[in-house]
Amino acid sequence: ASSDKKLGIALVGLGSYSTYQLAPALQDTQHCYLAGIVTGTPNKKQIWKEKYAIPEKNCYDYENFDSIKNNPDIDIVYVVLPNSMHADFCIRAAKAGKHVICEKPMAMNVEECDAILAACKKAKVKLGMGYRLHSEPYTQEIKRLIKEKTFGEVRYVNAEAAYYSGGNPNQWRLNKALSGGGALVNMGVYSIQSLIYGTGENPIAVCAQEYSTRPEYFKDTDETITAQFKFKSGAVGHMMTSHNINANKLHVNCSNGWFVLEPANNYGPLSGITSNGTKFNFPHESQQKLQMDDFAKHVLYNAPNLAPGEMGRRDMVIVEAIYRSIAKGGSWQV
Ligand code: NDP
Structure with a gap:
């Protein structure tokens, strides 16, 4: 080619x-x-x-x-x-x-x-x-810091991806037949992703809770969900997703320091800092542009597929385990 x-x-x-x-x-x-x-x-x-x-x-x-x-x-x-x-x-x-x-x-x-x-x-x-963030430089920097253990072993990760929804109550995102769920399947997918690239590993178990303050608006779909993730390395994670709260963050706590992205998952520019006081500083480009070019390079030149379909499936396994935990209680293996 x-x-x-x-x-x-x-x-x-x-x-x-x-x-x-x-x-x-x-x-x-x-x-x-x-x-x-x-x-x-x-x-x-x-x-x-x-x-x-x-x-x-x-x-x-x-x-x-x-x-x-x-x-x-x-x-x-x-x-x-x-x-x-x-x-x-x-x-x-x-x-x-x-x-x-x-x-x-x-x-x-x-x-x-x-x-x-x-x-x-x-x-x-x-x-x-x-999953546009895999092509995004601040997110790639997080992955690098974890892979190279720059701050030691990851011990605790906190991820928040949430926004206040007050628009048309009939929008498809609030209709379970069209969306499959509420905040969790919309924004929660970003916090699941954050917890995974924020530790560099898939979780082995999840335990989740659901909260509702506006049931008259969220008739059909979840409003706020928190969940705890357990990882094989011993790291633990916490996520919060919501259609009732504005939040957008990834905090990674390691044995020798920490780093934060805030915002962590909007269209950017993102912002990041480490416990050394070093601020991340990368040029801003459209995440969607980078993402589509990365996929095209995968098709054209067999460059890595940064967000393959298997990753989408993996996240859906976790989504299902979170809903199961809410429905039945307790911690569920993934
Ligand atoms: P919108 O509601 O703005 O658009 C959805 C479009 O789908 C409609 O404009 C319409 O297009 C078409 N459509 C066909 N059937 C229906 C139907 N029954 N109800 C509503 N729309 C219908 O949604 P978004 O563009 O915000 O989201 C689309 C998808 O993209 C979702 O899966 C969402 O999760 C994802 N998304 C991802 C983002 C990311 O950052 N990666 C950000 C935003 C969304 P037409 O009129 O042309 O037929």
Whole structure:
């Protein structure tokens, strides 16, 4: 492959994330570009076609989507739909022979994650998660400090990913049939991710609690969840996620010091400091740009897949264990 080859990405679902983050980022990517769209809203199709010079033949709706298999302009399908639609569209994309990026959370449950993984394996296509922070330099610095044991062994990690939700109570995120859950599947996935890259290992057990202060608003989905993670090394972790609190942090406590990212999981720039007083200082670039270029490099040049589908499945195993702990009490192995 020549180094100036750019892969064509089709965004599926032109909601706020596609509109305000992914499409603008795709104007700056070096290894991929916005080649097509899949939308159920005809007037969005007109607006996007004009704004991004997308040819009619690269525009699809949810019904004719499968014919994308005959379109050589599209190399990667990026699924940016409500969570209940992820599995269906990832599997259809794989069957169409396209590489797949799936937004978080991967699906509604582990069973659906397995179906996505199997479909991508069968079709021999690559699968990446929309976990943008793995391409982000402050997060990569955290991973480096842990890998190199710069501050010794990790003993305790605290991760918070939460925001106050007060908007339309009928939004899909608050509808369990469309979201699969509340704060946990939306923001909680970031704190699960933080606890794992903040220790460098997967948990072996979780114990969780749920809190509700506005049941009239959160009729169908969880509002605030805390959970404790146990790791094989002896490290322990605590996470908090919420649709009722604003919080955004990762604190890693080691045997010889600590480091913090705050904010830790928004679109950046992030901010970090260590117990030495050293402030992290990296140039800010669009996380989405870095993420999509990293995935394109994986497809083009077999560069590492920084957020593979298996990672999305792993997080869903933890999500299910957290909900099980809340429903039945006690600590659950993962
Ligand atoms: P939005 O509600 O803004 O957009 C979702 C889009 O999906 C809609 O605009 C619509 O697009 C399409 N859609 C199809 N069927 C439905 C339906 N029944 N109800 C609602 N929308 C429908 O959501 P977001 O863009 O915020 O989120 C989309 C996905 O991206 C989610 O999985 C979310 O978790 C993830 N996300 C990830 C982020 C990250 O940082 N990685 C940040 C934000 C979201 P159309 O009109 O084109 O058919």
